[in-house]
Amino acid sequence: MEFDLPDEHRMMRESVREFCENEIAPIAQEIEDEHRFPAEVFDELARLDVLGVPIDEEYGGLGGDQLMYALVCEELGRVSGSIGLSYAAHVSLGSKPIELFGTEAQKERWLEPLARGEALGSWALTEPGSGSDASGMSTTAEKDGDEYVLNGTKQFITNATVAGSVLVKAVTEPGAGTDGISTFVVAPEDDGWEVTTVWDKMGLNASPTCELQFDDCRVPEDRLLGEEGEGWEQTLKTLDGGRISIAALSVGLAQGAYEAAKSYATEREQFGQPISEFDAVRDKVVEMDRKIERARLLTHKAATMYDAGEDVARMSSLAKLDASEICREVAEDAVQVLGGYGYTTDFAPQRFYRDAKLMEIGEGTSEIQRLVLGRELGL
Known part of the structure; x- marks a missing residue:
């Protein structure tokens, strides 16, 4: 079993991460405060050729796979849940069904502008x-x-x-x-x-x-x-992929919250030492890392199975359930690590915490995921 990412996937992740850190992170709280959709960011994502990552090149996409797409969702979520959510909705829900179920004429008229980033999907x-x-x-x-x-x-x-x-x-x-x-x-x-x-x-x-x-x-x-x-069958197939993207977005949100908490814990001093040296804080940070790694592995497994053409109803639901719940847990712990500062908008954990809750609701609540998983187990 190979756990290392292929070179092209790693390069995509690094390219998107650099863009996120330079262009999105500085405005992430600002656009939330203003309730403003950042059209300029999506224009730049189009120029990076990532608005159609899992769409075939024939229709204006990048021709990548679900794993590559999941990596992009994670990197966007790491700095902005809002941008990550609109991106995932555009690709998984607004674009992919046209590729999967549309006629050639529909793909030419509706899919190509979406894949090229000339329009967004809903x-x-x-x-x-x-x-x-x-x-x-x-x-x-x-x-x-x-x-x-x-x-x-x-x-x-x-x-x-x-x-x-x-x-x-x-x-x-x-x-x-x-x-x-x-x-x-x-x-x-x-x-x-x-x-x-x-x-x-x-x-x-x-x-x-x-x-x-x-x-x-x-x-x-x-x-x-x-x-x-055929609309309901299309919906179920769409959600198989969509849940993987929400799992990846959840992992990204959790990663962003974890990094903020870890950075603060190593710099903040109390009683003459960094708070990261206190068991209560160190154990929280360690637990965050453990949960994120587990959720990431489940998400990558689901994406890899999707790319292999396997039935992913169980695995996509499992990844979405686990990642969304650890996302909320990690974000909550990140706020706690920062204490009073974690409750202010000057620090990112409060934003990750508020964003995280939707991950347990959208594209099937946690309760629905457990229902799906029970059916998949024959229960």
Whole structure:
């Protein structure tokens, strides 16, 4: 079993880390305070050719694999959870489904601009009344001639205000359950839909989280992704990859919090010595490192299995569950190591702590991950 990263993956990680430290870290708290989506950062990420890392070169992507993509998510999360979240939503949710399920014409029209970084992607699954029960949606898409007419509300949708395309899940056959769900590509210029709310959140406020309202939104029939009724199967396959990206983002957030705590512990002195020499502090820092290493290994294993074409439902869920929970635990301990300073916005741990909580909620709560894992174990 090989644990060393391939050279091209290591080079990608180093390139993205340098960019993050030079360009993102200095503004990470500022964009949170301002609740500002940093479009300029994503313009630079496009120039670095990382907005389509796991997308085939034929469609404007880098042609990398899931492991390389996970490394990018981790590095972004290490300095800014908001940027990491919008990036992961763009790639895993807004772009990858078009590559997996779209026609050649759809890939040319919708995927290539996303992979090249000319536009950002978004994905609209959750509704006000359907969170963990995502399949219990009420948004509908009725066929009317050569168009579909969408009606309904979507909730907690990442990137919707800045997206060049949104993949919307809707019911095309009422009463058919998951077999009646389909996916549609909706563009900003389409009439009949709007962003009705941009939420202020506990954290991740530089990544827009929105409510969308569809009122007789008409889209041409060629906006249907795949066939009618395939939307739920597409969702499950999309989440297999998406959960790996959230696991990687969680590892990155935890790594950033750990590094902040370790640095502070070695510099801060109390009772005539660095606080890192006290057992209580040293043990916290050691435990942080242990948890991060475990979560990273699970995440990399899930990504490697995904790249090998294996069934990753269990491993992606396991990685997401473990990484998201240790992310919150590590960030909380980082705040504790810094004491009163950890509670101020002059230091990063408070931001990692607030950002970490969403990792246990988005793309399936921890409770849902345990449900998935139980089913995978035949329980």
